[in-house]
Amino acid sequence: xxxxxxxxxxxxxxxxxxxxxxxxxxxxxxxxxxxxxxxxxxxxxxxxxxxxxxxxxxxxxxxxxxxxxxxxxxxxxxxxxxxxxxxxxxxxxxxxxxxxxxxxxxxxxxxxxxxxxxxxxxxxxxxxxxxxxxxxxxxxxxxxxxxxxxxxxxxxxxxxxxxxxxxxxxxxxxxxxxxxxxxxxxxxxxxxxxxxxxxxxxxxxxxxxxxxxxxxxxxxxxxxxxxxxxxxxxxxxxxxxxxxxxxxxxxxxxxxxxxxxxxxxxxxxxxxxxxxxxxxxxxxxxxxxxxxxxxxxxxxxxxxxxxxxxxxxxxxxxxxxxxxxxxxxxxxxxxxxxxxxxxxxxxxxxxxxxxxxx
Amino acid sequence: xxxxxxxxxxxxxxxxxxxxxxxxxxxxxxxxxxxxxxxxxxxxxxxxxxxxxxxxxxxxxxxxxxxxxxxxxxxxxxxxxxxxxxxxxxxxxxxxxxxxxxxxxxxxxxxxxxxxxxxxxxxxxxxxxxxxxxxxxxxxxxxxxxxxxxxxxxxxxxxxxxxxxxxxxxxxxxxxxxxxxxxxxxxxxxxxxxxxxxxxxxxxxxxxxxxxxxxxxxxxxxxxxxxxxxxxxxxxxxxxxxxxxxxxxxxxxxxxxxxxxxxxxxxxxxxxxxxxxxxxxxxxxxxxxxxxxxxxxxxxxxxx
Numbered sequence: 001x002x003x004x005x006x007x008x009x010x011x012x013x014x015x016x017x018x019x020x021x022x023x024x025x026x027x028x029x030x031x032x033x034x035x036x037x038x039x040x041x042x043x044x045x046x047x048x049x050x051x052x053x054x055x056x057x058x059x060x061x062x063x064x065x066x067x068x069x070x071x072x073x074x075x076x077x078x079x080x081x082x083x084x085x086x087x088x089x090x091x092x093x094x095x096x097x098x099x100x101x102x103x104x105x106x107x108x109x110x111x112x113x114x115x116x117x118x119x120x121x122x123x124x125x126x127x128x129x130x131x132x133x134x135x136x137x138x139x140x141x142x143x144x145x146x147x148x149x150x151x152x153x154x155x156x157x158x159x160x161x162x163x164x165x166x167x168x169x170x171x172x173x174x175x176x177x178x179x180x181x182x183x184x185x186x187x188x189x190x191x192x193x194x195x196x197x198x199x200x201x202x203x204x205x206x207x208x209x210x211x212x213x214x215x216x217x218x219x220x221x222x223x224x225x226x227x228x229x230x231x232x233x234x235x236x237x238x239x240x241x242x243x244x245x246x247x248x249x250x251x252x253x254x255x256x257x258x259x260x261x262x263x264x265x266x267x268x269x270x271x272x273x274x275x276x277x278x279x280x281x282x283x284x285x286x287x288x289x290x291x292x293x294x295x296x297x298x299x300x301x302x303x304x305x306x307x308x309x310x311x312x313x314x315x316x317x318x319x320x321x322x323x324x325x326x327x328x329x330x331x332x333x334x335x336x337x338x339x340x341x342x343x344x345x346x347x348x349x350x351x352x353x354x355x356x357x358x
Numbered sequence: 359x360x361x362x363x364x365x366x367x368x369x370x371x372x373x374x375x376x377x378x379x380x381x382x383x384x385x386x387x388x389x390x391x392x393x394x395x396x397x398x399x400x401x402x403x404x405x406x407x408x409x410x411x412x413x414x415x416x417x418x419x420x421x422x423x424x425x426x427x428x429x430x431x432x433x434x435x436x437x438x439x440x441x442x443x444x445x446x447x448x449x450x451x452x453x454x455x456x457x458x459x460x461x462x463x464x465x466x467x468x469x470x471x472x473x474x475x476x477x478x479x480x481x482x483x484x485x486x487x488x489x490x491x492x493x494x495x496x497x498x499x500x501x502x503x504x505x506x507x508x509x510x511x512x513x514x515x516x517x518x519x520x521x522x523x524x525x526x527x528x529x530x531x532x533x534x535x536x537x538x539x540x541x542x543x544x545x546x547x548x549x550x551x552x553x554x555x556x557x558x559x560x561x562x563x564x565x566x567x568x569x570x571x572x573x574x575x576x577x578x579x580x581x582x583x584x585x586x587x588x589x590x591x592x593x594x595x596x597x598x599x600x601x602x603x604x605x606x607x608x609x610x611x612x613x614x615x616x617x618x619x620x621x622x623x624x625x626x627x628x629x630x631x632x633x634x635x636x637x638x639x640x641x642x643x644x645x646x647x648x649x650x651x652x653x654x655x656x657x658x659x660x661x662x
Contacts, residue, residue, distance in 0.1 A: 057463055121643075124650045128394060132601045133646060135594060136639040143636040154632075256594060260470055267467045320478040324471035328451055331468050335460030 005354045014181050021174040031177055033289050035245050038180040039238045040281035042187045044265035045274060046234035049227050051263070052271035053195055055207035056122065058228075060134030061235050061262040063141040064111040066254035068236025069243035070151060072107035073160050076100070076244075081162045085150055093166035100167065100179065104240045111236025112229040114141075119228035123221045138259055145251040156250030160243055180241050187234050192274055192357070194230060203227050204272070235262075264327060269337055275357070276339030283338075287326070291319045361504035366627050367620075372511045372580070374619020375518035379573035380596035381603070381611040382525060383566030389542045389606035390562045391456075394466050397447055397473040399593010401567050404476055405440040405574025406584055407484075410491055412436055417492055425494040432494070436575050437568040444567025445560055447472050453556070473593070480586040491582035514576050521569055522612045529608060534561060542606065595638075602642050604652030613653065618642070 017034065020026045043061065050058045078086045080096045091099070118137050122130045146154045167175045194200045202223040205213035214220050243249045265284050269276030299314035308314070330338075339347075345357040380402050387395045412435050416428045451472050455465050498509040529535035537558045540548050549555055578584055595618060603614025618638060625637045651657050 051463070057466070121647050121650070128388075128392075128605065129601065129646065129650060131394065132598055133643065136598060136643050136646075139594075139635050139639045140643070143632070143634075143639075147632050147636060256590075260474070263467060263470065267464055271461065271463070315482060317478055317482040321475055321482055324474040324478075327471050328468055328475070331460075331464055331471075332451075332454055335455055335458050335464050337464075 035180045037285045038184040042238040043262045044277040044281040046231045048277045049231040053203045057131045058134040060138035062254040062258035063138040064232035064235035065239035068107035068111040068239030071110045072240030073243045075103040076163045096166045107240040108233040108236040112233030115228045115232025142251045158248040161247035270339040273339040275344040370620035370623035374616035375514045377596045378615030381600035381615040383569045384600045385611035386566045396469040399589040400473040400476040402570040403589030405571035406578040408439045409436040409575040429494045437571045440571025441564045441568040444563045448563045489584040491578040604655030607654045610654035
């Protein structure tokens with residue numbers, strides 16, 4: 001029975017969240033926070049393959065997210081809605097329910113192909129040159145999107161909400177929540193399976209010593225290519241979900257800042273620790289959303305204590321000062337991140353009965 | 359046509375000078391510490407703001423001073439204060455991590471975070487209103503045919519070349535430069551030779567940050583609108599320019615910066631300006647694919 005504990009728990013979690021949203025016990029804001037937690041888990045766990053397990057330094061994760069977001073959105077708009085540019089719907093809108101996972105998958109696949117393009121230069125280069133290639137790729141992707149007028153250019157691209165409404169017309173359920181949670185489960189499952197397999201051990205071997213791994217018959221080029229493709233494909237999946245939650249995307253939201261957020265989550269959780277990635281994504285999102293409410297409180301407190309002149313208000317900009325400060329302090333006291341290189345089972349060995357972490 | 363080419367070459371030289379000045383700072387720190395100091399672009403931004411405050415202070419405090427006197431007072435002060443910011447970052451954020459022997463990538467993330475703190479702290483403290491830099495020196499325009507040159511442009515290009523020569527001299531001809539090269543060659547043997555590592559690293563940060571401060575002053579004199587995010591994009595681009603030149607190599611950073619400046623100006627001359635980043639980065643990527651260690655970089659052999 002112990003084998004089924006974790007899947008059962010996850011199923012109960014999914015059902016309870018969906019039913020709570022369905023009976024409107026949790027409002028839309030909390031739902032969206034849950035969805036962003038899911039997306040951030042996907043982003044941080046997928047970047048952890050390249051940056052944590054493989055020990056490379058890729059900092060252009062948002063590029064693949066952008067590719068996934070745009071491909072999924074354009075496909076859905078093309079297939080199911082009437083659009084000025086893309087013409088009338090090719091399929092009846094009721095079909096959106098069945099085709100949505102397929103379009104998500106298509107976005108992920110295109111992002112994975114883009115990831116393979118970025119991975120090819122990384123065969124020859126070492127270390128920091130990969131950082132450059134990925135940063136440049138990020139800039140290239142965003143400026144390409146800006147220059148393509150068909151998908152809105154710098155103005156952005158919208159109309160994804162119609163797809164959600166079309167899905168909800170068929171069956172009245174919080175569909176986006178369901179898809180995000182399922183994708184998150186799928187991502188964590190896939191990465192754990194991949195990294196703990198015999199094949200995936202090659203990634204960790206590359207991290208330890210690339211030359212030795214090559215001598216011990218690990219096909220390093222193939223390993224790098226596959227790791228990059230899995231990582232960027234999952235980022236594309238996250239992008240597709242992100243686009244449909246917001247209903248509006250623009251190239252500015254997939255800039256270097258988004259990539260930096262992904263990097264922060266990976267290194268805050270710890271390199272090469274899947275549970276660390278999940279935990280840090282949850283923490284990071286809650287911190288971001290929590291500060292929204294804390295900052296006005298701080299503002300009133302400071303004014304009440306007469307620490308500030310009346311003309312100066314503590315604005316929401318301070319959020320992006322406080323979060324980096326917290327992170328810098330965390331790095332000072334725990335330079336290896338929250339979990340370091342460990343999984344939850346290393347800290348709580350009893351968990352091994354229910355779930356194999358490695 | 360010929361005149362416009364000459365004009366574009368001068369514009370490219372000026373634009374490349376800023377990139378070069380910032381890329382030199384990146385390269386110095388990377389060469390000694392193998393640390394990508396992602397906060398460097400924001401140190402450049404801080405330099406521009408410090409220059410603004412110092413210049414307005416002098417103009418207000420001694421309203422009778424001529425512009426060139428204010429400039430000669432602002433220049434060293436800006437460089438010194440910006441160097442202080444850089445050294446402070448090194449002392450507070452990087453050094454403890456280095457002492458603990460943390461993974462290099464964690465130091466890089468810390469640098470990224472420091473950059474964010476500088477950007478957004480500036481935005482939060484000073485507000486989003488853009489500041490305009492006071493004009494210190496009267497513009498003199500030299501025109502020959504259809505090519506127009508301002509005295510400021512010439513000053514920018516000359517100062518970039520001077521700084522490059524100075525750094526080249528320091529790194530290759532002085533004792534402290536020798537120590538810097540020694541640290542980048544072998545970090546573990548250097549303290550055994552009685553070389554104070556921390557002093558050398560602080561000196562490196564002083565050099566790099568003061569170059570960024572100089573770049574900030576010149577930039578805000580050329581384009582007198584300041585905003586808190588001005589350093590972010592320029593910093594990223596200068597870093598990429600340094601890598602294309604061959605990171606850790608001073609000549610590489612210098613030429614890489616000028617190369618990127620030229621490419622951007624020429625793209626804007628012949629294409630719509632939204633294509634600037636796209637084409638510039640594509641060209642840099644192609645260079646990196648053919649020369650993975652950059653133009654001046656030396657391929658490292660791995661000992662087994």
